[in-house]
Amino acid sequence: MDTRRVKTGASVTTRRVIAYIVLVLITFLCLFWFYILFINATRSHSDLARGFTLVPGGNAVNNWINLMHSSQPVLLGMRNSLIIAICSAVLSTYFSTMTAYAIHAYDFKIKNFMFTFILAVMMIPTQVVALGFISLMGKMHLMDTYIPLIIPSIAAPATFFYLKQYMESNMPMALLEAARIDGSGEFRTFNSIVLPLMRPAIAVQAIFTFVASWNNYFTPALVLTTDKKKTLPILIAQLRSADFLKFDMGQVYMMIAFSIFPVIVVYLILSKYIVGGVSAGAVKG
């Protein structure tokens, strides 16, 4: 290799080929597990015991029926997860928009303090105050209810921050002043002008809050004790702690698939907004 070639480095074509090879490998690494999950969820227990195959089996319906009649209340679990996740997403985005609007559109004494405060506490993980949280919920007789899992989402610093950033670049104050001149009350302005304007950002944050709540395991596991109230992650954990080698493995895979695939389907439909939303929120401030 002559010196000139070293100077230019690898040619663009070489680098492109390497990039595609690595990308394909990484794609494989990301999807492989879900492929096995899909295959195994369609095979029967005795098939699974015989080893792995690359083609799906014909036992999906049976596994599904077995799962529905098992001791694990998975359908109830899904309903509970849905209730909590939807309520959290709606409340979190509505009130975070309201908080962002308060900081964005008004001038008042504690405004700067509040903004700094919210940014400062944004990173504090919920786990480290779980002790105080659980004991307070106990005293308020809210244990084993959904309130401790839904209401706290109203105060969501990260959601607030994203919406505040979006508001700064997409919400002209002139529009709000025009609404005032037209005699619109502040609360009405918020509901009929601010919320619709913020819709793209709200949608992104609603998805994130929903997914975070749907996947949450730590807090629900501490709060919920009645079997019929438990969410999907808790049921998964129970499945793990049961002596599951005695279980029908087809059914076990079906249950994992049941908690993973709905999210994947929704994600694939909305991926454009989600991936865009992550980059838009990427450390702008």
Place this chain on the structure above:
Amino acid sequence: MDGGKKKSGNSNVVKYNRWGYIFLLPFIIVYAVFQLIPFISTIYYSFFENYRSGLKQIGPNFIGLENYVTLFSNADIWKYTENTFIMWIIGFLPQIIVSLLLAAWFSDPSLRIKGQRFFKTVIYLPNLIMAAAFAMLFFTLFADSGPINSILTSLGILSEPYKFMSNTGSARILVGFMNFLMWFGNTTILLLAGMMGIDTSLYEAAEVDGATASEIFWKVTMPLLKPIFIYVLITSLIGGLQMFDVPQILTNGEGAPDRTTMTLIMYLNKHLFNKNYGMSGALSVILLIITGILSFAVFKVTTNQDNN
């Protein structure tokens, strides 16, 4: 952060300003009840002897710093700190390398990578998967008689099934690997956003000067990317401290083998479940202090960036 620029031109707004308080009220009330009071009472609990021994409730009796002394004199906390840190590193190193590489390729105009949206969608996918279900999936896949062992033996790579869950190394690598899979897509997108923000004329100038792709990467991209890089590092460290779902489900809360995959939050969870409030208080306060320091660093990095 920078309130000055917003104050200008809003003089008409003054009489409406009490609405600022009204709109802020839901946040303040909910935050105070569900975060601030728990925060204070967590610290308060850490100074009391308060646990359950069988059916008998001991305490609460004020014992000062004794919980902290007990916590630190026991070797467990050091062991769990070490476990948490090792598993974080196992996940973070490949994550940052792969993410930098992918972000550099995606943002490189001379490469013109096709199907970027597809690749971004795929690499971000594992981040949205329920960690509990993902861990359960890995537990079944890597079980002694699971599909991975079945594939490896039928390909002749292994002569007999490898006990992934019974060896410290492999169990930790599995946890780290899952964390890697779940977070590298997110990191790639963050770094990519940072790289796309870099002025392209800098690259063009470097190219005219005859710099190679790797020279451009190390001498132009990396220095400009430093704030985001620090942000990613610290937030990942905070996330690493919170590591719970994956090792908890994978090892059924036992941190098998021999508690070598037991993380700090798993330890906290164990105390909370046993209603061992004094000790969980002390442990929470320690974690609060560490995350507090790290959060402050993130806060500094982000606010500095915003002022630029």
